[in-house]
Each structure stands twice: as structure tokens, then as C-alpha cells.
Amino acid sequence: MSKSKKKASKEWEPNIVTFCCNWCSYAGADLAGVSRFQYPPNIRIIRVMCSGRVDPTFLLKALKDGADGVLLSGCHIGDCHYISGNEYTDERFKKLHKIIIKQLGIDEKRVRLEWVSASEGKRWSEVVTEFTNQIKKLGPFKKSN
Amino acid sequence: MTQMKKKGEIKPVFSDNEVYMDKIYEPKMRKLLRRCYQCARCSGICQLSKVQKFTPSRIIQEILEGFEEKIITSGILNDCLTCNSCLQNCPEDVNFADIVRMARYKMRQRDAQCLDDSIAHKAMYTTISELMSYSHMEPKRDLSWVPKECEISDTGEIMYFVGCQPYFKFEFDELDNVPSDTLKIISKIEDKPIVVRKDESCCGHDLYWGQGKFEAFIDLAKKNYELFERAGVSTIITSCAEGYRTLKVEYSKLFDDFSDKFEVKHVLEYIYEKWKQGEIEFKNPDDKLVDVQFTYHDPCRLNRFLPKESTLIEDIREMFGKLKSLGYSFNEMEHNKKNALCCGVSSWMNCNERSKALRYKRLLEAKAAGTTMVTSCPKCILHFSCLQNDFEDIASIEIKDVSEFFVNLIHKVEKKKEVK
Ligand code: SF4
Ligand code: SF4
Numbered sequence: 001m002s003k004s005k006k007k008a009s010k011e012w013e014p015n016i017v018t019f020c021c022n023w024c025s026y027a028g029a030d031l032a033g034v035s036r037f038q039y040p041p042n043i044r045i046i047r048v049m050c051s052g053r054v055d056p057t058f059l060l061k062a063l064k065d066g067a068d069g070v071l072l073s074g075c076h077i078g079d080c081h082y083i084s085g086n087e088y089t090d091e092r093f094k095k096l097h098k099i100i101i102k103q104l105g106i107d108e109k110r111v112r113l114e115w116v117s118a119s120e121g122k123r124w125s126e127v128v129t130e131f132t133n134q135i136k137k138l139g140p141f142k143k144s145n
Numbered sequence: 146m147t148q149m150k151k152k153g154e155i156k157p158v159f160s161d162n163e164v165y166m167d168k169i170y171e172p173k174m175r176k177l178l179r180r181c182y183q184c185a186r187c188s189g190i191c192q193l194s195k196v197q198k199f200t201p202s203r204i205i206q207e208i209l210e211g212f213e214e215k216i217i218t219s220g221i222l223n224d225c226l227t228c229n230s231c232l233q234n235c236p237e238d239v240n241f242a243d244i245v246r247m248a249r250y251k252m253r254q255r256d257a258q259c260l261d262d263s264i265a266h267k268a269m270y271t272t273i274s275e276l277m278s279y280s281h282m283e284p285k286r287d288l289s290w291v292p293k294e295c296e297i298s299d300t301g302e303i304m305y306f307v308g309c310q311p312y313f314k315f316e317f318d319e320l321d322n323v324p325s326d327t328l329k330i331i332s333k334i335e336d337k338p339i340v341v342r343k344d345e346s347c348c349g350h351d352l353y354w355g356q357g358k359f360e361a362f363i364d365l366a367k368k369n370y371e372l373f374e375r376a377g378v379s380t381i382i383t384s385c386a387e388g389y390r391t392l393k394v395e396y397s398k399l400f401d402d403f404s405d406k407f408e409v410k411h412v413l414e415y416i417y418e419k420w421k422q423g424e425i426e427f428k429n430p431d432d433k434l435v436d437v438q439f440t441y442h443d444p445c446r447l448n449r450f451l452p453k454e455s456t457l458i459e460d461i462r463e464m465f466g467k468l469k470s471l472g473y474s475f476n477e478m479e480h481n482k483k484n485a486l487c488c489g490v491s492s493w494m495n496c497n498e499r500s501k502a503l504r505y506k507r508l509l510e511a512k513a514a515g516t517t518m519v520t521s522c523p524k525c526i527l528h529f530s531c532l533q534n535d536f537e538d539i540a541s542i543e544i545k546d547v548s549e550f551f552v553n554l555i556h557k558v559e560k561k562k563e564v565k
Contacts, residue, residue, distance in 0.1 A: 104276055106276075
């Protein structure tokens, strides 16, 4: 047991910053935990009241300060607790991808927007597992020089 | 925690960077200030002192008396506009803006003041600069703005250094025409294709002056230096006043052979030279006479920050005077040339009521001088046009970049000699 643990720790593990809105995605993640759906432990969840609170700068800053991937998650369009917060997020996110992420030469797969509702615990674990695997494939964001 | 991590990252290249660091950073502030004899002219002229309590001479005195730590931790130096008006009027050539720049580096190290709070737009654009400074990052710029008639290449003699304008599109649309118009001007004059690179990095101006992130600045400078060498360019033209200053002065400070290898020109300077050499002339399209009253806002980086021997300020006025025959009459604003007022925000620092008051004052002057205000700094355009949304009385002023202003006026003179 201890041997395999040691071996595993040598492998590179991605750091993933996740922003979850309080009403849907955070509750969804909660449900995933309560229902014991497994997903990789690489994500660090930051709870915000609404996905609209997440300024595009936060995503860039996360990458800048050492994250290998950033996941932003909110309520489905139409379900937002604040009526239209996630619509703003959607719009800004598309623009961020098109103008900044692409032009900076960052792989677009590293920054992702997902809608997960409070009842989708299963989906949450699937999304996180898939995203983590994707980042693992891409490798570390900062290639050590 | 992040601070420690950052230091760790820098380490592998640190020995190299230390040499560069020495050239742009002097840890003993008092050494640079000793000449000051407290005439307090700087406090009288300081642009910021008109809208808030700010007295550079007092701050200098306090540092000299040994309260450097207090000044740095108080964060008062965050407010300075680094407009250089004080240096302009100082009999002893005390470069206060330079001190502020170094103090901001110290603030970062102390972790005492969170500079990030006073960066406009939640530090979006400075974060982009910093991301670009990482050695593994290779920007892939979108070049769809390049006009069809302009030929571009990856290597060549003359390069157009675009700067950050393509990234500003995220929030602003005022600058959409600046890169394409500048390129149009250059390609009109030059026969060869112009170098425009996809992998061009930020020049690092904001990190250097505003954010006190010298390490990232040095990394960016090194990246760009390599890029210029790879592209084999000898002349670099930029349409941005801040980029011009950084490439021309700061980079030559870092790399001894920079100024020998590359000639840096602002597009305004370039137009003037070509006009003086008789290669271009100014004509209205269709030869129609217009009636436009225009004025010119001197951005600080292309004004008080120019090398002392530069005559650019007078040169451009000579050129503007000549436009009268086309119907463009040039009027000076109340404060002009070296006394020009500041737009209030430099390096994305401190966009607040006070800096807005400065901007408002400037736009009132512009309104009195004409209907169009031309300037050569893209960020000045952004800041001014942003304020125009808030106040109706100044909304009528048309703010234009020099490239937008000149693009249709410039015509290449056909060389008759060659025909003979
Ligand atoms: S103008 Fe120069 S000499 Fe006079 S107080 Fe200011 S820094 Fe000192
Ligand atoms: S640089 Fe400008 S704002 Fe700063 S002290 Fe000098 S005059 Fe005042």
C-alpha cells in the first residue's frame, strides 16, 4: 500500500482551480459527495455566489499563479438564482476564449465553462473526471525550464 | 505562499537576471534623491496635487530623513501618475517617477501593500503581460486585421510592433482601426513587405512602470530581443507611445547593443521623416477641401519622457501646420508640449474619481481648441473615450489616433527621376 502511494506521488498531478456558483454547482458537488460518486482529487473548489461573479481575470490569474486548468461552473441558462448572471458569464467567456486565450497561445481546453445543476451530482463527477483526464493529457501548464 | 513560490520559479534564470536587474533597479533610494534641495517646485507643478493631497518634495524629504519604510508601506506612492512633470521642472534633475517605479518594486517585495487593488480593469491586461513573460508561452496572435492590400512577412527589415492593441478588443472597440491604419501607412511608403509577427510579446511597459514586476519585464525584454533578432529587423515602428518609450529607452538600458542593432520609431516620427525627405505628401482624398479644427494631445511618453535631444514635439507641430492648406487647422490646447496635462491613468494604475477629474479637465481644454483631438497613445484614447460616456458636454469631441488621422492624407510622391 505504502509503496504504491509513494510511486503515485512521484507522478505529476494537475492542479485545477474550480469556481462553483453557490446555488447550483456547489450544491451539485455536494450531492456528488453525499451520493459517494468518485472523482479525482485534483480540483480545488472556490465557491462564489454566482458564476457571474467570476471575472475573466480570475481565470487568467489562476493560470498565471500555477493552475494547470480552470473550470468554471454555474447553473444552466435560465436557472440562475439571479436571473441572468450566467448569461453574462457565457458571453464574457466566449469573448475571453476568442480574444485572449486564443491569442495568448494557451490551449483552449485548459479553460472550460460547464453548467451543472444542484441535482446533477453524477454529472458533476463525470465532468470533473473528464476534465482532469484532459488536463493530464495536456501536461503541466508551466513547462519547467 | 505564492510569494515564496514565485521566488522559486525565478531562480533558474536569476543569475542572469541579476545583471539586468542592476541596470534598472537601485535599491538605495536615498542615493538617487540626495541632490534634492527642497525647492518644492515639484509639489507646485505636480499634476496629481491639483486633485488630491500629494507633495513629492515632502515624500523625498521623508525618505532622506530615513522614513523610507514608512513611505513604502503607506502606499502613498501608488497614486503617482508617473507623468514626469516634476522632472521637467526640477532644477536638480531628480527623477521622481523613476523612484516611484522602484518603490513599487519594493512594495511588491514587502507584501505590505496590495498593488493589485489599484490596477484598473481588475488587472486584466497586466495579467496578460505577465502570462506572456513565461518562457514557454508563445502567443498566437490573430492577424485577421491585416488589410488585404498590405503585404506582411515573418522576416525582413522593417517591423511593425503592434503591441497590446489586439488584446484590448476584449473590452474596447475604439482601437480597432489603429493597427490596420498604421500598417496601411507603412506599406504605402515602403515597397517591401512589412514584418508583423504572430508571436510578438508585450513590451512590458506596464509591468515596469506600474506594477513593479521587474523580473517579468526582463523576461519579456529578452523574449522580444530574441524575436527581433530572429526576424532580422533593423527598424521597428510602433504606433504606441508607451511601446516606443520602452523599446527605445528601457530596452537600450538593458541591452547595450540594442540601439546599435535596432532603430525604434514611432509612426509619427516615421511620417515626419518621410515627409521631410520628400517621399510623401499630404493630400485630401479627391482633393476636396475640408474644414476641421483639430488639436493634439501630447501623451507623456512621447513628450516629457523623450530623450533630451529629441525634437519630436516641435517636428510634429511643423507637420500639423502644413495641413492648413488641406483645411485642417491646428490649434494648441491651453497646456501643451512639455506642459501637457496627463490623461490620469498610466500603466493601468488608479482609475478613480481623481484621475477622472484630470481627464475631464483635459477634455475641456480639447473642446475649447477644436472638434477633433488627435493623440499618439492608444491608452490615452481608451481613457478619454471612456470618460466621454459619463459626461455629455465632452462627448462631442472626436478622439483619433494619429494613424487614423493620417491614413487617408498620405500619398507617396512619384519619383520622377527614375522615369528619366
Ligand atoms: S523640484 Fe527637484 S530639487 Fe526641488 S524639491 Fe522637487 S525634487 Fe527637490
Ligand atoms: S510624476 Fe507626475 S504625478 Fe508623480 S509626482 Fe511627478 S508630477 Fe506628480
